[in-house]
Amino acid sequence: MASRKKFWLNLISFLILLFLLGSISSGVYAMTVEEEKKLGKQILLELEGKVEMVRDLTLQNFIEKVGYSLVDQVKPTPFEFKFYVVNAPDPNAFAIPGGYIFVTTGLIVLAESEQEIAGVLSHEISHVTARHVSQLIERMKRLNIASMVAVLAAMLAGGGGAGSQAAATMAMATAEALALKYTREMEVDADQNSLNYLIRAGYDPNGMISFLNKIVRMSLALAPKIPSYLSTHPAAEDRLSLLQNLLQIKQRPAGLFRTIPNFKRIQIKAFVEEREPHVAVTHFQSFVDADPKDLDGYYGLGLAYRKMGRLDKSIEALESATSFAPDDLDILKERGVAYFLFGKLGQAMEDLEAVQSRLSTGVGRNNDLFALYYLGRTYQEKGELSKALPLFLKVKKEASFFIDVHLNLGSIYGRMEQKGMSHFYFGKYFKLRRDEKNAILHFRKAIEWLERGSPEWEEAQREVKELTQKKS
Numbered sequence: 001m002a003s004r005k006k007f008w009l010n011l012i013s014f015l016i017l018l019f020l021l022g023s024i025s026s027g028v029y030a031m032t033v034e035e036e037k038k039l040g041k042q043i044l045l046e047l048e049g050k051v052e053m054v055r056d057l058t059l060q061n062f063i064e065k066v067g068y069s070l071v072d073q074v075k076p077t078p079f080e081f082k083f084y085v086v087n088a089p090d091p092n093a094f095a096i097p098g099g100y101i102f103v104t105t106g107l108i109v110l111a112e113s114e115q116e117i118a119g120v121l122s123h124e125i126s127h128v129t130a131r132h133v134s135q136l137i138e139r140m141k142r143l144n145i146a147s148m149v150a151v152l153a154a155m156l157a158g159g160g161g162a163g164s165q166a167a168a169t170m171a172m173a174t175a176e177a178l179a180l181k182y183t184r185e186m187e188v189d190a191d192q193n194s195l196n197y198l199i200r201a202g203y204d205p206n207g208m209i210s211f212l213n214k215i216v217r218m219s220l221a222l223a224p225k226i227p228s229y230l231s232t233h234p235a236a237e238d239r240l241s242l243l244q245n246l247l248q249i250k251q252r253p254a255g256l257f258r259t260i261p262n263f264k265r266i267q268i269k270a271f272v273e274e275r276e277p278h279v280a281v282t283h284f285q286s287f288v289d290a291d292p293k294d295l296d297g298y299y300g301l302g303l304a305y306r307k308m309g310r311l312d313k314s315i316e317a318l319e320s321a322t323s324f325a326p327d328d329l330d331i332l333k334e335r336g337v338a339y340f341l342f343g344k345l346g347q348a349m350e351d352l353e354a355v356q357s358r359l360s361t362g363v364g365r366n367n368d369l370f371a372l373y374y375l376g377r378t379y380q381e382k383g384e385l386s387k388a389l390p391l392f393l394k395v396k397k398e399a400s401f402f403i404d405v406h407l408n409l410g411s412i413y414g415r416m417e418q419k420g421m422s423h424f425y426f427g428k429y430f431k432l433r434r435d436e437k438n439a440i441l442h443f444r445k446a447i448e449w450l451e452r453g454s455p456e457w458e459e460a461q462r463e464v465k466e467l468t469q470k471k472s
Helices: 002-020 033-048 057-071 105-110 114-129 132-139 145-157 162-179 184-201 206-222 236-249 263-274 277-290 295-308 311-324 329-342 345-361 369-381 385-398 404-415 419-432 436-449 455-471
Strands: 082-086 093-096 100-104
Touching: 033 093, 033 100, 057 082, 057 105, 057 114, 057 184, 057 263, 057 369, 082 105, 093 114, 100 105, 100 114, 105 114, 105 263, 114 132, 114 184, 114 206, 184 206, 184 236, 206 236, 263 277, 263 295, 277 295, 295 311, 295 329, 311 329, 329 345, 329 369, 345 369, 369 385, 369 404, 385 404, 404 419, 419 436, 419 455, 436 455
Parallel strands: 082 100
Antiparallel strands: 093 100
C-alpha cells in the first residue's frame, strides 16, 4: 500500500513538473527544425508501440477541433501540429518534437469544460512554438530515443504495477536532473503566449487557471510538500497569481466564449474508453437509479454495455433514453450504432440517416464523422455501395488517423471491380497497421491495375519505394 501511494505521489509530482514547468532556459536552438521534425516522427513511431492511442472518431475530432482552433492563432510556424488522445486514467498532456501533442483520457474526464482543455493545449502549443521541446530534448541527449519513449510512457502507465513503478522511477530521476534548468522567465513566456492564443481563439482564459488549480489541489491532497527538486521554481500559487494579473490587462473576446454543447458526452466517452466495462456499467447505473430520467446516465450505460459486448442491454438503455428524449442526436446516433452491431440494419439506417439529416440542415452544424462512418457501414452491409463510398471517402478525408476506413474502402472498391483502387486502400490500411510486408504487396498490385500516371499510381510508387528502403 505504501509503495503504491509513493508511486502516485511521484507520478503526480512528475505530471506537475511537465505541465507547469515545461521549458528550459537555453536561448540557442541546437537542433534545426528539420532535425526536430525527424526526431519527432521517430519518437512518435516508438511511442505508438508503448501506449494505447484512442482511435474513437468523436474524441479525436473533439481534440483536433480545439487544438487546431488554437493553432490558427499562432504566427506562421514550420511545424504541422498533430493531436492525439492516449488511453490513460492519469490527467496529463505533453508535446514531443515537431508539434505532436498528446492528451490523456484522464485529463478529458478531469476537466470541467472545453475551456480547460483549451488552456492545457494552448500551453503545450506555446512550448512547441517557442522551441522549448527541442531544447528539452537537447538536454536529454544522453538518452537514446527508446529511453525518451520510456520516460514518456512511464508518465502514462499508471496502475501502480511493478513495471510502471520501475519506469516511473526512471522518469523521476530524469525529471530531477532536468528540473534545475527551468526558469521563471520561460514559464512566464509560455503563459503569456498561451493566454494570447486562448483569447484570440475565443476561449475563456480563466479555463487555464481553473485547470491549474485542479492539478495543484491534486498534488496537495497526495503530497503535503512539493518535492525539493521543484523548490527552485516559482510556487504554483505565485504562478496562478501572475496569470490572474495578466488577465487583468488582456483584452477579452467580444461576445460569448467558444464552446460546444455536448462536452459532458465527450467526457463520458473518455471515461468509458479508459475504464473496465463492468466498472463503467456500475458507475452509470448509479446515476440512472438516482434519476430514472438522467440522459447522461443512460448514454454512458449504453456505451459501457456496448464495450462489454452486451448489445441487447446497450440498446435497452438507449431506447429508454429516446423514450423521453427522442430528439437527442447523441443518443439517437449511439442507438443506431448499437443496432448496426446487433445486425438490425433497417433500424440502424433509420437512426443514422435521421442524425445526418438533422445535422446537415441545422444552423452551423456539421456532419458527425462517427455517425457518417457507421451509416456507410450500414449501406455497405446492405449492398448499397454507391451510397457507402462517398461517406467513407469523406471520413477518410477528414479523419486521416482513422485506420479502419481504409479497410472499408478497399473492400468496397473490390466489390465494385475496381481492383487498382481496392489494392491501393488495402495498402494504406496495412501501412497504418505497421504491416509493411502486406502493405508493399498491395501497393505493388495497385501499381499493376491503376492507370499509369494517376495520383494513386504515383502515390503507390512512392509508398513501395519508401517502405522497401525502410525494410532494407
